[in-house]
Amino acid sequence: MSRAAIFAKIESATAMVKAKAAYPEYDLSIVHSQPRLQGADLWEIFTRNFSAVNGRAMTSVAELLDFLKQSSQLHGYCDPLLYDDIGAQLAAAGLVVETEYHRDRYDDYQFGITRASGAIAESGTVIIDDDRTSHRLAALSPWVHIAVLSRGEIHRSIPDAIAAFGESPNIIWCTGPSKTADVEGILIEGVHGPGEQIALVI
Amino acid sequence: MIGIQPIDQYARDISDEKQASVIDGSSKGTEKRYHSLHQDYPDPDAIRKLAASIKDHTLHHLGEYLAKAEESLTARGVNVHYASTDEDARQTILAILRQHGVTQLTKSKSMAAEEIHLNPFLIENGVECLESDLGEFIIQLDGDEPSHIVKPIIHKNRRDIAKTFVREGVAADYNDDPETITRRARVFLREKYMQAQAGITGANFVCADTGRLALITNEGNSRFGMAPVQVHIALVGIEKVIPQEKDLAVFLNLLGRSATGQQLTVYTEFINGPRSANQPDGPEHMHVVFMDNGRTDVLASNCREILRCIRCGACQNVCPVYRQASGHAYRSTYGGPVGAVLSPILFGSRFPELADLPKASSLCGACNEVCPVDIPIPDLLLRLRDKAKKESVPSAGAIPMSPFATLATSPSLWRTAMTMSKAMNHLPIQVAPIKPLQDWLGQRTLPDSKGGDFRKWMKTHQADAARAGKAP
Ligand code: SF4
Numbered sequence: 001m002s003r004a005a006i007f008a009k010i011e012s013a014t015a016m017v018k019a020k021a022a023y024p025e026y027d028l029s030i031v032h033s034q035p036r037l038q039g040a041d042l043w044e045i046f047t048r049n050f051s052a053v054n055g056r057a058m059t060s061v062a063e064l065l066d067f068l069k070q071s072s073q074l075h076g077y078c079d080p081l082l083y084d085d086i087g088a089q090l091a092a093a094g095l096v097v098e099t100e101y102h103r104d105r106y107d108d109y110q111f112g113i114t115r116a117s118g119a120i121a122e123s124g125t126v127i128i129d130d131d132r133t134s135h136r137l138a139a140l141s142p143w144v145h146i147a148v149l150s151r152g153e154i155h156r157s158i159p160d161a162i163a164a165f166g167e168s169p170n171i172i173w174c175t176g177p178s179k180t181a182d183v184e185g186i187l188i189e190g191v192h193g194p195g196e197q198i199a200l201v202i
Numbered sequence: 203m204i205g206i207q208p209i210d211q212y213a214r215d216i217s218d219e220k221q222a223s224v225i226d227g228s229s230k231g232t233e234k235r236y237h238s239l240h241q242d243y244p245d246p247d248a249i250r251k252l253a254a255s256i257k258d259h260t261l262h263h264l265g266e267y268l269a270k271a272e273e274s275l276t277a278r279g280v281n282v283h284y285a286s287t288d289e290d291a292r293q294t295i296l297a298i299l300r301q302h303g304v305t306q307l308t309k310s311k312s313m314a315a316e317e318i319h320l321n322p323f324l325i326e327n328g329v330e331c332l333e334s335d336l337g338e339f340i341i342q343l344d345g346d347e348p349s350h351i352v353k354p355i356i357h358k359n360r361r362d363i364a365k366t367f368v369r370e371g372v373a374a375d376y377n378d379d380p381e382t383i384t385r386r387a388r389v390f391l392r393e394k395y396m397q398a399q400a401g402i403t404g405a406n407f408v409c410a411d412t413g414r415l416a417l418i419t420n421e422g423n424s425r426f427g428m429a430p431v432q433v434h435i436a437l438v439g440i441e442k443v444i445p446q447e448k449d450l451a452v453f454l455n456l457l458g459r460s461a462t463g464q465q466l467t468v469y470t471e472f473i474n475g476p477r478s479a480n481q482p483d484g485p486e487h488m489h490v491v492f493m494d495n496g497r498t499d500v501l502a503s504n505c506r507e508i509l510r511c512i513r514c515g516a517c518q519n520v521c522p523v524y525r526q527a528s529g530h531a532y533r534s535t536y537g538g539p540v541g542a543v544l545s546p547i548l549f550g551s552r553f554p555e556l557a558d559l560p561k562a563s564s565l566c567g568a569c570n571e572v573c574p575v576d577i578p579i580p581d582l583l584l585r586l587r588d589k590a591k592k593e594s595v596p597s598a599g600a601i602p603m604s605p606f607a608t609l610a611t612s613p614s615l616w617r618t619a620m621t622m623s624k625a626m627n628h629l630p631i632q633v634a635p636i637k638p639l640q641d642w643l644g645q646r647t648l649p650d651s652k653g654g655d656f657r658k659w660m661k662t663h664q665a666d667a668a669r670a671g672k673a674p
Pocket residue numbers: 351460510511512513514515516517518540569572573574575576577
């Protein structure tokens with residue numbers, strides 16, 4: 001009932017528009033931000049823009065280990081597929097690394113290591129999707145989220161990343177840590193999601 | 203005073219503390235927003251115009267695109283519903299919740315849900331429904347109304363919030379440090395996310411070609427609200443449809459910058475179906491409720507351009523009337539310039555009662571200049587004033603506003619006045635010999651007038667375009 005009524009009303013409303021606007025053909029380069037795209041190497045461009053939104057870009061597990069130790073984030077989750085490359089090294093250094101995420105103990109995980117499906121250099125964005133992420137919650141509830149990606153997965157621009165959406169029903173772009181400015185406009189990071197967003201390239 | 207308009211009454215009665223919060227919150231970040239567009243793009247106006255024309259095209263062919271969005275979503279296992287009115291929308295959502303046995307849910311900020319007062323309705327019907335955006339959460343605790351599209355608690359300060367947390371048992375003791383407030387909300391809401399069985403969201407855009415909903419938050423609340431639950435319901439105004447995914451690049455680049463001066467909002471989610479089979483977290487069921495609730499009336503009106511609105515709040519931030527009076531003065535979900543146009547038509551039955559809103563503007567044009575989809579708000583306000591006049595809607599305040607009304611109904615007088623307003627920056631207009639103007643100014647500080655620079659720009663632009671042989 002509602003459906004037919006709404007479509008009928010739309011029909012009569014749009015019939016009244018004398019000059020209907022045509023779809024504008026346009027070149028997506030119009031939304032490329034040249035200052036942000038400056039540089040030759042995609043990882044370098046990504047790193048610059050990712051740092052600007054308070055993300056941390058890392059290139060080795062040793063660097064990650066240092067950071068986790070320094071910030072006392074010693075218990076976390078690691079995607080089983082990444083355990084050999086990353087989780088095992090952290091465990092060897094004395095950190096507690098689980099490869100199963102238990103929802104009822106969500107507070108136990110101080111860090112979560114999951115696979116990203118890509119990144120966007122122009123905006124400093126990490127891309128996560130359903131197909132590559134072992135657990136949505138593991139990328140979300142820990143204070144530190146480590147998104148693991150390879151250099152070849154970095155898209156140059158926002159339009160490029162959209163063109164590569166593919167079939168996943170759920171894609172999330174994370175451009176820095178979770179944040180709010182609701183209280184008197186003061187910026188606070190780590191509202192519901194991670195307070196630290198790390199991109200680790202392997 | 204005779205003939206004072208309700209909105210002026212609000213501006214007069216607002217407490218100093220609240221007004222200070224609103225002025226501070228709306229003016230903060232204005233430069234950042236401006237620079238984030240102008241540093242990144244040589245010609246941001248070209249992008250605004252492009253966005254406007256994509257929206258106009260979609261609105262003029264809305265039937266087609268909406269049907270296509272429905273088809274795309276259905277093909278991906280999403281249940282699509284339609285709601286003509288606010289009551290339809292509430293009942294549809296309640297029926298979905300009952301169907302899935304949901305008794306507890308979290309909701310991420312949605313203007314559409316605000317518009318239909320969904321929370322109190324669900325609570326009355328036995329569903330625990332908690333707002334998860336920090337600002338909206340505080341609004342809910344206080345039984346208050348949001349007063350800004352992007353910054354719902356712009357009118358509150360940290361002391362108000364700290365008191366609320368103690369009163370409502372979110373915190374055991376008073377602490378007004380913003381970081382502590384945020385951490386306390388984090389702990390409180392996490393437990394609720396984990397207990398919930400459903401998540402309700404809005405949507406910023408719906409791509410007709412694939413059905414993908416784009417949803418943006420900075421806090422990550424909608425992402426969290428949907429990770430542990432089985433049911434996702436998105437309540438979406440029918441005007442949110444855009445032709446294709448490609449167009450998202452245009453709108454996302456404009457929205458973040460215009461709303462908060464960010465290139466992109468932190469979390470931008472794209473959803474067009476229940477979770478993948480291999481994914482342990484996330485909803486198994488997804489419902490999209492497309493809502494009309496007056497939108498087709500707006501589409502049929504001569505103010506249909508307002509449906510381009512992407513709810514960035516920029517027009518509120520720059521509006522001198524909004525800053526002085528606060529969003530609450532507009533007495534509807536949408537405050538500020540966008541609300542002054544949208545509310546009287548969207549809530550058509552309340553037109554007489556809200557007819558003062560289109561008059562509560564100095565027509566300074568700032569709203570149009572910042573609008574990412576180039577909505578000619580001042581022109582639309584004039585059309586609404588005209589409507590009120592034609593329909594002889596009796597309204598308080600006709601006398602005080604009349605000098606503006608006279609100016610505003612004559613384009614040539616208006617142009618002269620706009621050019622003169624530049625000179626007025628240097629004149630003590632508070633002593634201008636117009637009594638009603640003095641009354642009106644007594645309550646306001648006007649921003650420096652830019653003297654219709656945008657109009658001038660538009661003219662040159664049109665002339666250039668004509669020379670180049672294309673339509674403007
Ligand atoms: S009218 Fe324009 S400026 Fe105002 S909220 Fe809508 S899109 Fe933003």
